[in-house]
Amino acid sequence: MNRKDSKRKSHQECPGKTGGRGRPRQARRHKTCPSPREISKVMASMALDMLKEGGCSEDELLEKCIQSFDSAGSLRRGDHILNMVLAMHSWVLPSDHLAARLLTLYPPRAMSSGGGQRAEMYQEATGNTQELRRLQICHLVRYWLNQHPETVHQEPQLEEVIGRFWATVEQEGNSAQRSLGDSSNLLSPGGPGPPPSISSPGLGKKCKVSLLFDHLEAGELAQHLTYLEFRSFQAIKPQDLRDYVLQGSVRGCSALEGSVGLSNSVSRWVQVMVLSRPGPTQRAQVLDKFIHVAQSLHQLQNFNTLMAVTGGLCHSAISRLKDSHAHLSPDSTKALLELTELLAAHNNYACYRRAWAGCMGFRLPVLGVHLKDLVSLHEAQPDRLPDGRLHLPKLNSLYLRLQELAALQKQHPPCSANEDLLHLLTLSLDLFYTEDEIYELSYTREPRCPKSLPPSPFKAPLVVEWAPGVMPKPDRATLGLHVEQLVESVFKNYDPEGRGTISLEDFERLSGNFPFACHGLHPPPRQESGSFSREELTGYLLRASAICSKLGLAFLHTFHEVTFRKPTFCDSCSGFLWGVTKQGYRCRDCGLCCHKHCRDRVKEECRKPGPKGDMSPSGAPVPPTPTPHASCGSADSLSYTYALEPETECHLHHAWTQTEPPHPSWEPDTVPLPTMASPPIHSSKPNA
Structure with missing residues (x-):
């Protein structure tokens, strides 16, 4: 018998021996203890x-x-x-x-009645x-x-x-x-209330607080998204969950519909923020930042917003951007693949369920997965037994799952939020983009390449929208409230002296936070001051938000001021375009004509010309040109584009749209006459 066998035998003969080496048995016993659930x-x-x-x-x-x-x-x-x-x-x-x-x-x-002592006792x-x-x-x-x-x-x-x-x-x-x-x-039990928020840092009235997306750290952005998600999750009532399970739809459940709409809005906001950058290197920087945001969300155990952000990064309109993904570092690519694997839908979200079971402390679930469990449990078992009695095990199982969600609503988030940044994020998420518009932006940034490409390292996209088509309803009152809050925060941080205006530089950097920045929705500033007042910024945000959220990007026209050589009528109000020169505006893409005051009221969709027309991408900035521009191939309806002075050309780095007021430099007393040769009468194109 060797030494190891003798030790094993001695341990077997003395099972009651206690000491330092007997502790592992208790540790193994501890691992087999049932969980609190x-x-x-x-x-x-x-x-x-x-x-x-x-x-x-x-x-x-x-x-x-x-x-x-x-x-x-x-x-x-x-x-x-x-x-x-x-x-x-x-x-x-x-x-x-x-x-x-x-x-x-x-x-x-x-009722009391007589009948003796015994009857009274009874x-x-x-x-x-x-x-x-x-x-x-x-x-x-x-x-x-x-x-x-x-x-x-x-x-x-x-x-x-x-x-x-x-x-x-x-x-x-x-x-x-x-x-x-x-x-x-009758006292109502007090709930935990919304998570705390903090105002702008009190560093004095002369200090600016940046509201720029590029200046926000990934962890800070993840904390604010977690705040919005938890506030939306807290608003869900048990009645909303019951109605969803019984009806099979979030329609009519305002709190649940708002939570689903928030997740879908975050996913599309990620996509449009990536596509808003013109170059592949810039898009790769945004991709890398959102990957770090997703990692911070994973650390905060906010799985619902993590699903939305990761789903937006893995959307087919983003994953097809090969040039942009080529600029990502190997660490970022690996991190994205790990998050994709974590939230993958195969095996009924097995990886996510395993990670969720091991979470402790503050955490937010993927709401769609847990609602799916409620629906499956409700459909798998009947409400009543064959004899008409209530099926208590089913009610108890549903009750336990609802109690888990109710306990999560009583948590206290480990982070606080900046009220001004919340206003910026809320207005950014209010914008509405359809799937077709996102794909149009994607193909504009990186057109299809006919040559064969190596297979993409990315897997199929995740379940981005577990309730497709559910988006927030940006009604006029809600948009107005969000715009008012954001403008107040902007002037509090960018106008500490209280002058009532912000500079052009601050406006350009601030407007880059919004997804509609890539569509040229930047009005030119006033020539006198070169700054924006509170009313101008409010009007701009209201028009841009209303157009992008209600009409959609397909309705954005690229208007420029023109002179018509024959009587022309407005396509919006059917009124006559009066004047000797510069009677109205024409869209560069579809040729629609309208008055100056009708640009904001155009309801007709901008239909791009065919292959023989203008091949510039939709929504891309169109630089001004001093050369005449023929429209519709007719000499009678010829329109001219006026050449601007060199000092005024710096204001035209964005495409003009129906949301822009005319620049003061376009008035007759400051704009030089067009220098061009008169076109022949029988020719359809002007001579250069």
Whole structure:
């Protein structure tokens, strides 16, 4: 027998020996301990075993809830069944029907009658039993209103039945029962409230705080996105989750629709911010920054926004940009692949579920995955058994999953947010872009290459929109509120002296934060001051937001001021374009003509010409040209583009659009006459 065998034998002969080497056995035992979720599930199952196995009738379940209270209103045993019934009954029974049953179970006051001492004793015992039952029912209704106050406010029929119940108690009950119906005793439990936000750093009124996307650190941007996500997640109510599972759609659930719309908006915002950069190197810088943002979101355990950002980076309109991805570092490419693998949908999101199970502390789930679990559980099991009794195991399983989400809503985020940066992000996410417009931008940046290319190292895109088509509704009031908040933050940080204007340089850098910056929506400043006032910035943001969110990018025309040689009518209002020169504006791409004041009202889509027309990309800046421009191939409708002075050409580095006011230098007294030869009468093109 060698030395190892002797040691093994000695350990086997002395199983009770304790010492330093006996600790690993306890460690292995610790690893096999059930998790808190498993413990709570077993405790809930034990509580359900008190009822009939598998299910029970509605009357039996309601009686169990009534008997949970004593005369003082304290719970006699655990509150799991009581809370489950109050939270989940609306899945199988309307709340007003449940309240009506409680009203019928409220016993009327016993009438006294003669009949001897024994009869009086019996009536007294019966009266005491009825009074106790009335008191228990009142405690149950009061507990219901305290724990679920939002249910009463959202269902008018339930509020009416509850009102009739307390009116009956006021007439039939004693003072103890009537006191329970007093509104002062109905206290709503206080929720955690929205996460805290901080204002701009108090470094003095003469210090600027940058609101530029390029100046924000990846971790700081991830914290603000987490703040927005958690605020949206907190607004979701159990009724919203129930309606989604029963209806199969987020339509009609405003809080849930807003959360889904936020995720889809973040995903498309990432795509458009990448495509807004003209060069592949610049696009690679934005890609690298968003990859670091995704890594910070992973560290913050914000998986929902991580899914949105990673889905936007892996979208086919972005992954096809080979030149841009070629400038990424190997570390960034590897990090993107790891995040893609983490959130991949294969095996029912196995990698994500494994990572989620190991998370501790603050965390935000991928809401679509957990809603999918609720739908699967609801569809897999019936609400009632064949004999008509309620299927309690199904209600209990749904209740446990809803409780997990409710516990996550009571968290406190580990980060705070800057109010001004939140305004900037909120307005940026309000913009709406369709799938076709994003692909149009992608092909404009990097057209299709006919030669064969090596296969892309990126995998198929993730589930970017788990509820396709759900986008935020940028109504006029919401856009106005967001623009007002952003303008206030801009002037607070970029105009510390209180002059009421911001410089052209600050405006150009600030406007680059918005995705519509790549479409030339930059109005030229006033020639006198070269700055923007509060009203001008507000009007610009309102017009740009309204156009991009409601009309879409296909409606953006590239207008320039022209002179018509024949009578021409406005395509918007059908009015005549009066004047000797510069009667109106014409779109460079489609040739649409309109008045100066009709540019903001054009409702006709800008239709680009065919291969024989202008081949400039849609939405790309069109530089001014001093040469005449023929439109529609007709000498009668010939339009001229005026040459500008050299000192005014610096203001035309962006394409003119219907959102731009005319530049003061375009007035007749400051613009020189066009230098061109008159075209022949029978020619369709002017001579150079």
